[in-house]
Structure formats: structure tokens, C-alpha cells
Amino acid sequence: MQHDDVLWDVIGNTNYCSYKIKARTSKTQRFCKNENNVTGLCNRNSCPLSNSQYATIREEKGVCYLYMKTIERAAFPARMWEKVKLSRNYEKALQQIDEHLVYWPYFLRHKCKQRYTKIFQYLIRIRKLTLKRQKKLVPISKKVDRREAKREQKAMIAAQLDTAIEKELLTRLKQGTYGDIYNFPATAFDRAMEQEEIESESETESVDEQESEVDTPDEVEFVEEFEESDASDIEVNIAGYLGVIGRKLCDETMVGGESPEESSEDEVEPVKRKRAKVQIEYEHEHAAPPRERIK
Amino acid sequence: PKILITHNISQRTTRFLKELSEGLPNSHVFYRRALAIKNIIPQCLAKGFTDLVVVNEDRKTPNGILLCHLPDGPTAHFKISNVKLRKEIKNSAGPSEYQPEIILNNFGTRLGHTIGRMFASLFPHSPDFIGREVVTFHNQRDFIFYRHHRYIFRNEKRVGLQEIGPRFTMKLRSLQKGTFDSKFGEYEWIHKRHEMDTSRRRFHL
Numbered sequence: 001m002q003h004d005d006v007l008w009d010v011i012g013n014t015n016y017c018s019y020k021i022k023a024r025t026s027k028t029q030r031f032c033k034n035e036n037n038v039t040g041l042c043n044r045n046s047c048p049l050s051n052s053q054y055a056t057i058r059e060e061k062g063v064c065y066l067y068m069k070t071i072e073r074a075a076f077p078a079r080m081w082e083k084v085k086l087s088r089n090y091e092k093a094l095q096q097i098d099e100h101l102v103y104w105p106y107f108l109r110h111k112c113k114q115r116y117t118k119i120f121q122y123l124i125r126i127r128k129l130t131l132k133r134q135k136k137l138v139p140i141s142k143k144v145d146r147r148e149a150k151r152e153q154k155a156m157i158a159a160q161l162d163t164a165i166e167k168e169l170l171t172r173l174k175q176g177t178y179g180d181i182y183n184f185p186a187t188a189f190d191r192a193m194e195q196e197e198i199e200s201e202s203e204t205e206s207v208d209e210q211e212s213e214v215d216t217p218d219e220v221e222f223v224e225e226f227e228e229s230d231a232s233d234i235e236v237n238i239a240g241y242l243g244v245i246g247r248k249l250c251d252e253t254m255v256g257g258e259s260p261e262e263s264s265e266d267e268v269e270p271v272k273r274k275r276a277k278v279q280i281e282y283e284h285e286h287a288a289p290p291r292e293r294i295k
Numbered sequence: 296p297k298i299l300i301t302h303n304i305s306q307r308t309t310r311f312l313k314e315l316s317e318g319l320p321n322s323h324v325f326y327r328r329a330l331a332i333k334n335i336i337p338q339c340l341a342k343g344f345t346d347l348v349v350v351n352e353d354r355k356t357p358n359g360i361l362l363c364h365l366p367d368g369p370t371a372h373f374k375i376s377n378v379k380l381r382k383e384i385k386n387s388a389g390p391s392e393y394q395p396e397i398i399l400n401n402f403g404t405r406l407g408h409t410i411g412r413m414f415a416s417l418f419p420h421s422p423d424f425i426g427r428e429v430v431t432f433h434n435q436r437d438f439i440f441y442r443h444h445r446y447i448f449r450n451e452k453r454v455g456l457q458e459i460g461p462r463f464t465m466k467l468r469s470l471q472k473g474t475f476d477s478k479f480g481e482y483e484w485i486h487k488r489h490e491m492d493t494s495r496r497r498f499h500l
Contacts (some may be wrong), residue, residue: 133331152376152438152464159435160443166454168398169446171427178424 002074008050017042036067036081038111045107055108057086057115064119066097079084090120092230153193296417298322299339302350307380308357310348314381314461318430318443319389320419322348329352332361332475337480339365346417347475350375360465363475364413369483370475371413373465375441380461388445388459393426394419401434406484407500410439410467428459439465467500 011017021031030042033135038056048054052071057064066084073080076287084100086093094113126161172178300316302308316322327335334430339347339436344365351359357378363370381387397418403409412423414432431442443460470484484499 128420133333149376149468151436152466155436156440156464159433159440161433161440162456163432163444164399164400164433165429165431165442165444165456168400168431169448169454170314170452172396173448 001053002071004050004052008047011049012042012044019049036069038108038115046111049203053104053108055104055112057097057112057119059119059123062123064093064116068100086116090117093120176289212264296321296345296419297343298346298348298417299325299344300350301325301327301335302357303327303352305355307351307355308350308352309380310380311357311378311461314390315348315350318395318460319417320394329480332363336363336365336474345396345471359420359468362413362417364416365474367473369409369413370471370473370480372412372468372470374468375463375465378461378463379458382443384458384462386457388457390460391428393423393428394421395426395428395430396422396424398429398431398433400404400431402432402499402500405469406467407434409470410484410500432500437466437500439467439500441465460499 011020017032019033019037021033023029031040032042032047034048035058036048036054036056037046037053045051048069052069052074054069056067059065059068064086066086068082068084069080070082073082084096086096086293093116097112097116098109101112204221298316298319298321298324298431300319301324302310309324312324316324317459327349332347334359336347346365347361347363348362349363351355351361353359357375360373361370362373381389395418397415399411399415402408411432411434418430427446429444429446431440431444433440433442440462441464442458442462444456444458446457447455449455466486467484468486469482472481474480486499
């Protein structure tokens with residue numbers, strides 16, 4: 001009560017208080033940064049510096065305390081604020097505030113209770129939120145985004161989507177997944193027939209000779225060398241149409257698989273796959289022991 | 296397969312979702328309203344959905360897809376870019392009721408195969424060849440391009456393609472073993488930029 005008015009004259013209406021914030025709200029209200037302020041505003045009644053009898057609620061780590069300041073202790077700044085721990089129960093805490101601030105001015109009692117209510121409510125919210133899952137914020141980095149965009153562009157160009165799709169569709173057509181829907185199965189059928197004839201020709205040739213270099217089923221060369229591809233033929237046919245397994249078996253049966261033979265096997269295998277019906281004959285015909293390879 | 300597509304509201308995303316749902320047979324769109332995904336999942340299971348697609352958006356454009364195969368199947372999280380709606384594609388055709396075929400290109404590694412099969416499981420297993428529609432997932436350098444075309448065979452050597460529906464590119468960000476659970480779930484693969492992007496020629500899908 002001693003120098004309250006004087007203090008307020010000095011710091012209240014002027015700019016000399018370091019706790020003052022002038023925010024540009026529509027009310028042109030002044031805020032007070034002081035932690036002991038009950039409301040957050042800079043007013044004659046709410047200024048903790050210019051009131052020698054003052055009370056606040058402050059919260060530390062989830063526990064609420066009632067702070068009181070009296071004139072008797074104004075000379076001892078270190079002991080000025082009296083700290084009372086409030087109970088965790090809302091109603092009991094309000095009663096505690098009442099009994100501690102029993103003959104105090106109404107303004108302080110009211111504001112303290114209001115502040116306590118607000119603090120209590122935000123503590124509840126904090127507890128609820130920590131139980132829920134929080135959204136993880138992922139930062140956007142422009143550099144990475146730019147890099148990814150460039151790479152995507154290059155990938156798009158490299159992909160050549162249209163041609164890839166068209167190729168895939170054409171292979172599916174050739175394989176016959178579409179059945180007889182389209183009007184040019186006639187030509188496809190003819191082609192298949194053609195291919196079969198050529199294959200049967202090459203079969204008969206390979207029966208006698210060996211196909212060391214058979215580039216396409218059309219070109220059949222009469223080659224003198226008797227190689228082990230006979231036996232490997234059988235192996236391939238036995239194993240089924242799985243080219244890989246056939247190749248592996250060929251590798252095993254061949255003595256020191258040489259790459260030209262393997263490549264010939266590669267070229268021969270797709271042809272062989274189409275010759276499904278003929279293979280059984282093959283096996284019967286070629287029960288003979290494998291011939292030796294003449295290097 | 297029964298698919299549930301959901302999103303947060305924004306005009307472009309809703310349109311994108313509508314087009315997507317026309318592309319994916321037997322799919323329903325719901326507005327998510329900031330419900331947690333973990334809570335949506337048991338509801339979906341109860342209603343018999345086989346897949347859940349959550350589209351995430353940022354600044355009014357879709358930028359992420361979470362694909363969750365439901366009876367505790369794998370969950371994949373993708374980043375989307377280059378979304379083009381049907382209006383923006385020139386000469387685009389409209390969607391139809393036929394079930395499309397699927398093309399999965401270039402899915403080579405084991406991870407790639409898993410993802411490829413996840414995509415394939417979104418679509419019904421018996422495509423209508425009469426409908427002449429094809430949905431393509433093409434993987435190139437870890438980017439998966441989604442396209443939806445209608446094709447016609449001019450003769451046995453040439454195909455004509457007309458684009459239907461939206462197109463976008465995806466990049467895999469993470470693959471989880473069970474259904475969506477970001478805290479306790481078991482991640483099969485996460486994209487870690489510093490470890491995985493060290494070389495320009497090394498691709499994971």
C-alpha cells in the first residue's frame with residue numbers, strides 16, 4: 001500500500017515496464033509478461049508489481065500452486081511469495097483458494113479461481129492427447145523433392161510406357177490368352193501352322209544331324225558334327241518345357257559345357273517348347289546311348 | 296475384392312478418388328473426417344472389405360496413398376506425384392463397367408514381387424477381355440507408373456491405346472507386414488534416404 005500508486009504511475013501508463021507488451025488487437029490492449037500475473041493483461045488491478053497484496057495460481061509439472069504476496073513481506077523479496085499446494089480435486093482446490101484468500105478483495109479471489117479452472121482444463125487435455133496418437137510431421141525438403149521430380153521425369157522417358165504396354169498386349173495376343181475374340185486369328189493360326197511345319201522340318205534334320213548353329217527354325221543347316229545335344233535333347237524334353245532346368249541338365253550332361261553349345265541350346269529350346277506333341281516320339285526314337293562329341 | 300477408398304476433403308482429391316474408384320472395380324469412397332486409421336480398420340474388417348486405400352493430401356493435391364490389404368495383410372505406403380485427372384488428359388475415354396486386365400512390368404526383386412502382387416490383388420481375377428481395358432503398373436527406377444488404357448488391335452502387329460482415367464506415379468516409402476500400425480508394426484522395408492539413395496544406379500523395386 002505504500003508505493004502502489006506511485007509505481008503504477010511510473011510503469012502503468014507509460015512504456016517503462018519491461019513486462020509490458022502492446023499487441024495490435026482491436027482493443028489495443030496491453031499484455032503483461034510477468035509470470036505472477038493472474039489475468040494476462042496490464043491493468044491497475046492485475047499488475048503484480050503495483051499491488052502489494054496479490055495472489056496467483058501457477059502450475060509446475062502438472063501440480064497447481066497458489067502464490068500469495070502480502071505487504072508485511074514487501075521488504076524481503078526472496079520470501080515475498082507464499083506458495084500453497086492445491087489438491088488434485090477440483091472442488092477441494094477451490095475451497096482451499098477460498099480459505100486462503102478469505103478476506104481478500106473479490107477481484108483477486110475471482111480471478112484466481114478462473115485461472116485455476118483454466119489450468120485444470122488444459123491439464124486434462126494434455127493427458128488425453130498424450131494417450132492418442134499424434135500425427136508425425138515429416139519435413140519437406142525442397143532439394144530432395146526437386147531431385148525426385150527430375151528422376152521421375154527421366155524414369156518416365158526411360159520407361160516408354162506406350163510401347164511397353166503395346167508390346168505386352170501383343171505378346172498376350174500371340175500367346176493366345178484372348179482366345180478367339182479377335183478377327184485375325186486366321187492369320188495368327190496360319191503363322192502358327194507355318195511355324196510348326198518349319199519346326200517339323202528342322203526336327204527331322206536334327207534327328208539325323210546336330211544343330212550346332214541353328215539361328216532360326218527356318219534355316220536348317222546340315223552339320224557334320226555329332227554332338228551331345230541328342231542326349232541333352234532328351235533331357236530337355238523329359239524335364240518339360242522349362243528352359244532353365246533343361247539348360248542346367250544340359251550343362252550337367254555335357255562334358256565341360258561350352259558356351260557355343262549353350263547358346264545353341266538357348267536357340268533350340270524355344271523351338272522345342274512348341275513341339276510338344278512330337279517329343280514323345282523323339283524319346284522312343286532316341287533311346288540309343290548318347291553319341292560322343294567330336295571336338 | 297472389395298475396396299474402401301477414403302480421404303480428407305478437398306476438391307481435387309475427391310475428384311481423383313472418384314476416378315480411381317471408377318478404375319478399381321467394386322470400390323466405395325468414404326470421407327474420413329480425421330478418424331484414426333487404426334480405428335477404421337476393425338470397422339472395415341467387420342464389413343467385409345478386402346483392401347483399404349487411404350489417400351493423403353497436402354495443399355489440395357493428393358500426395359500419398361496408403362494401401363492396406365485387410366485380413367492382416369501387408370500395408371504399403373506410397374508417395375504420389377504427377378496426378379492427372381481425366382479432364383487433363385487429352386482424348387481420354389470414359390470408364391466402363393468391364394473388369395480390366397492388369398499388366399505388371401519390371402517388378403523384379405522380391406520386394407517388387409510383393410508390391411506387384413498387392414496391386415494385382417486389388418483387381419478381380421477374371422478380366423473381361425471383351426471390355427478391352429488394361430491397367431498397367433510399370434516400374435522403372437523405383438517409380439511405379441499407373442496407367443489405365445483401352446486398347447484395340449488394328450492387326451496382329453499393331454495396337455491402339457486410348458487412355459482412360461487418372462494417371463499417377465508412385466514411389467514406395469514403406470512396407471509393413473501387418474495392417475497399419477505405425478508405432479508397433481513390423482516394417483519390412485522403409486525408404487531411408489541416406490542409406491539407400493547413395494548411388495544413382497541402385498534400385499530397390
